[in-house]
Amino acid sequence: MLAPFALCGCSGVQSALDPAGDESAIVANLFWVMVIGGAFIWIGVIGTLLFAISRRERPVSDAGAGRLILWGGAVFPSVTLLFLLAFALWLMPGLRPFATPADASMTVEVTGKQFWWQVAYRLPDGSRVAAANEVRLPVGKRVEFALESDDVIHSFWIPALGGKMDMIPGRRNRLSLLATKAGTFRAPCAEYCGTSHALMAFSAVAMEPSDFDAWLAAQAEPAAGVSGEGREAFLRNGCGACHRVDGTEANATIGPDLSHVGSRKTIGAGILPNTEAAIASFIANPGAIKPDAKMPAFGALPAAEIDAMAAWLKGLE
């Protein structure tokens, strides 16, 4: 009866047991070997216990007990642990492979902030494409991540693709991932970072390489809808003091880059669906959606103005 509940952790957009990448496949493999090995040992221990209980009336000799302790209590655990340790260590180089400069076609810089993610794609030609709250990567190509933090410790973790890596202020940690299956995955912040830590996530999208290239090229340009209605209100209300929208004078980096916010999977770093209504409610009162969010509430503005900005932002694809 409990099985369905136990198994629902084994698949889905945020499961390390439903691997879509090289590293996560190794982690899943290690997990199953340990679980199954542990199950056998548990059965052995319980079996011995039941056996001992059933023989209560006929105790074994001192020498027999000594032999049992030596083999069952010392030799067997040492040898088993040796093999398990060797197996895990043998997997390790594959868990943290570092892209050599030759095969790292691209470095993705991700900076953790309370409570969102700044993203920048650094291409071999030196150009830089800014984004936020979403990471895309081509299937079958090793991507190198450079992970930093601006405030407190965060942790970068795309369970479906690989292990986690902390983002530590003042350090630049490296991680490389290889996606093997296309798909959209959820990536939560994996280190408590403040009140809205649990509301800090991003979507990781693994795409076919040609789709990825087209997507990245589009990201490097202003969105088509950038001159639309709502732009005026956005600039007039000072949103540009914190946000950047490519194609306008808004060019700040205190908040997420909004140049292509309309095409993101989610709003507010993985917590709201990307709809006009959600964007409008976020603008009106970010703190109600994400306690302690570092964006002021604009609920005092006329609703029509908020809706216009939301519609414009949703159009930035």
Next chain:
Amino acid sequence: MIRLLPREVESLWTLFTAPIVWALHFLICYVGAAIYCAKPGLLGLDFAAVRLGIGIVTALALALILLSTLLAWRQWGFGTYDPPHDDATAHSRRRFQGFATLLLSGLSFVAVIFVALPAVFLTECLR
């Protein structure tokens, strides 16, 4: 060879020989690897040299622990007496101490192998 070592060396100190070797081996391996990985250019060595170094230190540590095991085995009386050695006599005390040393040596031997095992598989630092 076991005859060459005087029985007088068997003291409470020999009880700690193996764990101390384990501790030193642990420190040398971890501190050495940490320094190498933080300052790779320090001695102009590559990681293979670090692994070889760990291998040599490990062989040395295991040899020392083996020696301690032999001494303990002798002190215990080569297994002719069975535990628990809990009589209030000097003889029983010696056997007890020998047996305890023997067990600690076994533990340290396994631990040293576990500590060194990563060097068999890891071929570079995480940077």
